Amino acid sequence: MSESHSDFRTIGVLGFGVMGAGIAQVFAASGREVVVLDTDQDRIDAGIAAVAAFLDGGVVRGKITEDDKATILGRITGTTSLAVLSGVDAVLESVTENAEVKKALLAQVATVVGEQTPLLTNTSALSVTDLAAGLPNPSRVAGLHFFNPAPVMQTVEVVRALQTDETLVDRLVDLVHALGEKFPVVVKDRPGFLVNSLLLPYLNDVIQEFDDGLATAEDIDVALELGLGYKTGPLKMLDTIGLDVHLRATEAAYEATADARYAPPPLLRQMVTAGRLGNKNGHGFRTEQPTDGSN
Missing domain, CATH: 1.10.1040.50 (N-(1-d-carboxylethyl)-l-norvaline Dehydrogenase; domain 2)
Incomplete structure (x- = not known):
């Protein structure tokens, strides 16, 4: 369990779905305090349960101890109130892959955090330049793209929008290195960035x-x-x-x-x-295979 902080000691994460939960776990395991914003308490409870279940697997495999698990969970706080994010050192959104939803949420968050607080996005394909364009001080906007499952996958893309301050890019590279067993790759803001443009x-x-x-x-x-x-x-x-x-x-x-x-x-x-979404609901290509190539 890594304990390196760099200059980001408290991270706000927007969204407690599969990716948000994994990212929150990664930050908490590195010694950071994490505040996760979601729409209701049920989603927060589900996110905490997902992190706990993932950590249970680490305990079973001997990767972490029960004390490590308790410490990581203790660093994660869920909230439905934007105001709680006011003191964080950076915000990373991980909500649905919809540009208008992301823009609206980031604009709301920008009203409660400091004017220099980095606003980061975990988008996998949307334009970071476009997301930054309508925000105050767009130079503090960048992509920080984790892959699923975030606690396992080592590559993290640091996406430089056209507006992004180069100092922020350097800080994010240092942050990724400080997360333990993560490798930062700095990429241009292009559709799919590097990995997904090929994948x-x-x-x-x-x-x-x-x-x-x-x-x-x-x-x-x-x-x-x-x-x-x-x-x-x-x-x-x-x-x-x-x-x-x-x-x-x-x-x-x-x-x-x-x-x-x-x-x-x-x-x-x-x-x-048809609602066949994969592992999340038990119906996909391998979770429930059709008998032939049709569906």
Whole structure:
């Protein structure tokens, strides 16, 4: 359990869903105090329970102790009040992948935090430059993109918007290094940034190949895991990410670029419409496999 602070000692996290909970855990495990804002107490309770469940796995595997678990949970506070964020050193939003929702929330938060307080976004595909444009002092806005599951995945993209102050970029690189077993990659503000600009077309191609009946979901995953040495097959990965999350990300990249590689495959839209979202609800490519390439 890391105990390095850098100059960000208290972090506000906006959203206590899967990503928000994982990010809150990462910050708390590094010795920081974390204040998580969400819309109601039920969502806060669910977020705390998700962090506790993840930490329980670490206890079972001998990675952390029960005392470590209690300490990490003790550093995370949930709130439904914007005013509680007034004293944080930085804010990181991790809410739904919708530009208007993110802009509105960041604008609200900007009214209660200091004028120099960094406003960060965990968006996976939206333009950070666009999110920053309507905010006071946009030079304090940047992307800090964690991957799911945040406590496990080591890469963190530090996204430099056109307005971002270079000093903030340097501070965020130092912050990521201080989180323990995380590696910062500084990237330009482009659709999908670095990782997703390559990953989104790959996942779309795999979905289309499955829909075309090239092979079963299990065989596609095994072929790519063993044939290319990947740790996780693409369809299993999609179930973990959430098909709805992938759909929003690839739609955003397609809207920004009109690049056919990002166009969502028809099956992806159909599965999301049918409520087949992956591991989050037990219905996806591998969590409940169709008998053929159709849905």
